[in-house]
Amino acid sequence: MERDPIYMDNQATTPVDPRVIEAMVPFLGEIYGNAASRNHAFGWAAEEAVDRGRSQIADLVGARPKEIIFTSGATESDNLAIKGVAEFYADRGNHIITAVTEHKAVLDTCQALERANIAEVTYLPVDQYGRVDVDDVKKAIRDETILISLMYANNEIGTLHPIREIGKLTKERGILFHCDATQGVGKIPVNVDEDSIDLMSMSAHKMYGPKGCGALYVRSRGPRVRLRAQMHGGGHERGMRSGTLNVAGIVGFGKACELCGQELEAEAGRLIALRQKLYNGLTENLEDVYLNGHPTERIPGNLNLSFSYVEGESFLMGLNREIALSSGSACTSATLEPSYVLKALGVGEELAHTSIRFGLGRFNTEEDVDYVVKRVSEVVIRLREMSPLYEMAKAGIDLKSVQWKT
């Protein structure tokens, strides 16, 4: 009966691919030079490895290698892009447009700029699927707008924004376009030229690479994007991000990109089939299950469902020794606030509390999906038997009309 736990939380992080580990190992041991040491073979070996990594990353997204700036992860990339642009282009304008469902690394950075009176920020609403409307973006543009920051794919619900259309718009208007593509790169085709992206955040640990290693793509021509550095020091990374490079991490990140590129199409197809199987299995076994996010415009590995009448934390508690998932329920968060992303879609708070994110990834199999369908169905049925809301709904009581005593 005991089996290895199933990891199905691949939007939180991904396991490191064994092929990535293999590529990294020499750089944790015998090849230890500093990539900035120009005068000896130890440095050259490290520099060569960094250059290769840079090319592998650039190739995956249609960039030129020198446009890749290494960082500690997407949080830092988001900070560098937004603060760096706001500070550098301050004389051109001070207005930034983003959306309410962005990752906290973008939202908190924008709020910090507002508090410091460096920028004014418009937070666009999203539709019921989590997408911004291109017309809303258009209407929000002012003369002072210098930057639009929108994510490729949402980390909770997987929804894709109409990135290409927004890129076209920003290009026409001469506004810089930053895209947090942390959940998109390696999962779906992303091309900085075709999408007209000027700055793009990426993170290795969301694509089977190591944690603590990320990159910011910074366009070098058409237009050449400038930034105010946020980390000062030895002037590494063309002065945009000082600090000795994480050689092993970069080697792993590069290898991870290469593998994602080679396998992208087949893997996307496989994950969509697994996702469909998961959705079909669960909705056949259970009633009152609702999809959060867009039915088709979403990353292949994300399925976000609300299981009415069953609170998310108690749901996860029933499975956490066997299956790793995550929930938008308030009870799972330190702040006791339900997911702000689901709230923004207009999903009622009561459904936000019952939401579960299934994050499928490279190492999930059909067998995993069968097992998850079986166990999730059992847990939901058990908890519904324990749920006063289920009982009331079955008795024909409209839960919305009840006067709750809080």
Added chain:
Amino acid sequence: MAYTERVIEHYERPRNVGSFGSEEAHVGTGVVGAPECGDVMKLQLKINPQTEVIEDAKFKTFGCGSAIASSSYVTELVKGKTVAEAGEIKNTQIVEELALPPVKIHCSVLAEDAIKAAVADWRGQGTTKKDAA
């Protein structure tokens, strides 16, 4: 968050889950919390009208593992107590028994409120019945 053993135990083997049939007399029902807050507890107490002793208790809870454990524990705690004694139960007792962390204290408060609501409901019925008679 790691759960304490007592919470897991109640979650996996909850005591007294269910509802009394609507035909049963002398049952007080308390429903507290709200779906938007992520927690709703229903506690029912079957009370002997002569002795005011709680003879049976049942619960249903929508909420986190700690909320389920708190309500399960409360059904055990109140059985055999008089209504007056049950009214004395404080949420701190639940917190201690289940070793709840600070973020889960409100789940125990809800369980305390559920007892009070069920007792109030039972008392309310008593008076309406007497008035009717």
